[in-house]
Amino acid sequence: MIKAYAVFEPNGELKPFEYDPGELLAQQVEIEVLYCGICHSDISMIDDAWGMTQYPLVPGHEVVGTIVQLGDDVRHLTLGQTVGLGWHSGFCNDCQHCDSNDHNLCASAQGTVVGHYGGFADKVRADGNSVVPIPDGIDLASAGPLFCAGITVFNPLVQFNIKPTDKVGVIGIGGLGHLALQFLNAWGCEVTAFTSHDAKQQEALKLGAHHTLNSRDEAAVAAAAGQFDLIISTVNVKLDWNLYLSTLNARGRLHFVGATLEPLDINVFSLLMGQRSVSGSPIGSPAVIADMLDFAQRHDVKPTVEMFRFDDINAAVNRLRAGEAHYRLVLTRD
């Protein structure tokens, strides 16, 4: 039996929950969970905000752990190996995207917490090709958030061929944004943090930003016209997107990794005049996660986390709900 924490209804509390995972499939591994990050997406799933939650829900998709069971067909991993598991725990392995190592774009990808029991548990199962070995030199206690927050902001740099000579802005300096600043600084870019919190401006500079701009000061944002090659938005609130488009250089891109629910009221002329793009992307493939971990290790990119014991799990979730996490929360057995 696997001992987990589950939610049984929308907005519900996490309660102890045991389940029998059955026989391990040939392509699967079983991971003993050492640490598991808590992501805003876990709260969206707890609340069924996206209409795709199946209860009982075992959240948790920023897993760091040790392989304790290995399916017969899994050859690239070993028992006892330290690995991470993120948003996806399986793929169809049969579509053009899986064939191209773009597993995160697989339309049939299995979500770790969507109709599948996640990492708020002592163990979790996943297909072997969805888990990624963690290289030596990565701090395991803080590594969990790399597997969702980290890869979400790292992936666009790879996908859009961002160059170290590029000027990049990051809107929102929270769980995703504080990692984006570190990655972009290490990538060699000139980095600007957009944040509405005065207190975060100093922190943003320490995290790797070269400049800060108050995201709610329209005049200050307007004065940055034509500057940025890329802006990554990590926020889920509505901003004046046409104003941000005006701060892009020709060929610039306003890229969304935050799931803003309000439609983007984009002015076509803002796109036409400078050949600009608006785009979005989800997580990243295991291949890019592996590259990210190597890059994070070499450049000392590390999530800033607060640790909670697994038996304080509801306190941790409530802290994240209250917007008080600094910057990311991780559950630990210790």
Place this chain on the structure above:
Amino acid sequence: MIKAYAVFEPNGELKPFEYDPGELLAQQVEIEVLYCGICHSDISMIDDAWGMTQYPLVPGHEVVGTIVQLGDDVRHLTLGQTVGLGWHSGFCNDCQHCDSNDHNLCASAQGTVVGHYGGFADKVRADGNSVVPIPDGIDLASAGPLFCAGITVFNPLVQFNIKPTDKVGVIGIGGLGHLALQFLNAWGCEVTAFTSHDAKQQEALKLGAHHTLNSRDEAAVAAAAGQFDLIISTVNVKLDWNLYLSTLNARGRLHFVGATLEPLDINVFSLLMGQRSVSGSPIGSPAVIADMLDFAQRHDVKPTVEMFRFDDINAAVNRLRAGEAHYRLVLTRD
């Protein structure tokens, strides 16, 4: 003196207008106009729809003609050479975009009909590096529209590295769309024409489309989910853009070359899930225009035009206003 046709007030008629162009500048050429296409943008300028018209306005930015004067610094062109002139008649030649041969992205580019007298005239002047020689084998009478409508739909294929294996949709089969179908077919793509006019479906197939879809039949469009690598929208009306986004493959792009005035109400999830982009682009640089002309000549891409004599200019403009042009109108001296 140059003998032109000018408009003197918003929505006005074109009337004969003479002006003294002064001494030819060292970087300029003077072109004797043989043919000049009429573009929807000319009508927008006549009506001051974009708030940037200066009267008297001499419209006309799809010029085909012969060089009759050559400035001292113009070395790559010769007297008597047949050339074309499009939306831009000069550049700053000093910015990062000009330096990179992306003159169409130059923020200080001179519009041929924006504070400058255009091609509805016996002669027109332009900077030498804004005009492009027309290769042998291109039909001169129908070539004008290549310099605006043509390059506008050809340029995205170059900018976004469209591959012959890609599936591409074109929304709106008018002046721009009928050229997009020809270019895309010659490019090797699988081409779908979206049109709301039943009569145009057969024509679209003749122009190079492999499939047609009724752009106003939401069920038919929805059934094309996940198909397209690129959709080029040439229309200036509001459609259900999120529905069109759903017809894109992962990494697909919805690209606007039509100046829709209503904001695009884009759903962020439509972008996030498949790493999709929404973008726009203006015209193309002289370097890409030259490539386009060579490609058009080799693949027999040719605007379908109706010819009007210059002294019937108001009748021609009224036909375009009425939406009756099939597909493009060209003024001729003959």
